[in-house]
Amino acid sequence: MTSTRSPRQLLVRAQGDDSPLYVVEDEGYEDVSHFTRNVPLGDPALGLSEPLSDRLASWSRARPAAGFASHQPLRTHAKQGLETAQALARHLGPQWVVRYWDEARATMKFVCWGCRRLHWSLDEHDTPPFPLRITVEGEYKWYPLRAEGFGDFAPDDPAAGLDLSDELIADLYTWAADFNAGMEQYLKDRDDGKDDARRQELDLRGKDLAARVAREAGPGRTVTYGGLA
Numbered sequence: 001m002t003s004t005r006s007p008r009q010l011l012v013r014a015q016g017d018d019s020p021l022y023v024v025e026d027e028g029y030e031d032v033s034h035f036t037r038n039v040p041l042g043d044p045a046l047g048l049s050e051p052l053s054d055r056l057a058s059w060s061r062a063r064p065a066a067g068f069a070s071h072q073p074l075r076t077h078a079k080q081g082l083e084t085a086q087a088l089a090r091h092l093g094p095q096w097v098v099r100y101w102d103e104a105r106a107t108m109k110f111v112c113w114g115c116r117r118l119h120w121s122l123d124e125h126d127t128p129p130f131p132l133r134i135t136v137e138g139e140y141k142w143y144p145l146r147a148e149g150f151g152d153f154a155p156d157d158p159a160a161g162l163d164l165s166d167e168l169i170a171d172l173y174t175w176a177a178d179f180n181a182g183m184e185q186y187l188k189d190r191d192d193g194k195d196d197a198r199r200q201e202l203d204l205r206g207k208d209l210a211a212r213v214a215r216e217a218g219p220g221r222t223v224t225y226g227g228l229a
């Protein structure tokens with residue numbers, strides 16, 4: 001049986017708590033005043049990375065207890081909050097509906113995880129703007145990532161919206177290049193023993209890379225390892 005339950009809404013709002021994340025006590029109430037239950041940054045349902053968790057906590061703590069005394073610091077803090085809320089929405093994907101309270105304008109809007117725009121009402125895309133099911137796979141002269149509708153793609157392709165770390169991007173490129181080099185070496189010497197050893201090493205690295213992509217891609221995406229072609 002398929003669940004028809006809508007994704008939970010999560011409000012990003014700095015109010016002096018360690019975490020600026022809130023949900024409503026009773027589903028169905030969406031006014032800002034109903035987002036009263038604070039969600040810890042370490043909640044496993046969110047699966048936040050340490051950098052994103054620290055970013056949210058730092059932004060929340062930066063708000064003075066008595067509020068801002070002038071408009072410029074308030075606008076700066078609100079802009080930083082929006083950027084942080086957008087990063088959170090990209091991380092969570094479609095499993096959560098992220099909303100942002102803009103204290104400078106006293107408005108609450110939806111933060112789209114895909115197009116990154118703000119909306120007054122919940123915006124539903126006909127198809128996901130980014131791939132949700134990703135495969136890490138080694139194949140000659142192909143990029144290391146796959147997704148239905150995307151084919152193979154580079155780890156830093158902005159169209160995929162993964163926002164992977166520079167280190168992981170570099171490691172994925174290196175892995176793909178090493179696979180290509182190994183294939184070319186095999187075509188030269190036809191040494192099955194050496195090729196098997198190379199492939200075993202590449203396979204172990206590929207599994208590790210898939211696990212790292214899964215961690216960085218966040219809970220809104222499914223990452224699997226497809227092995228070596």
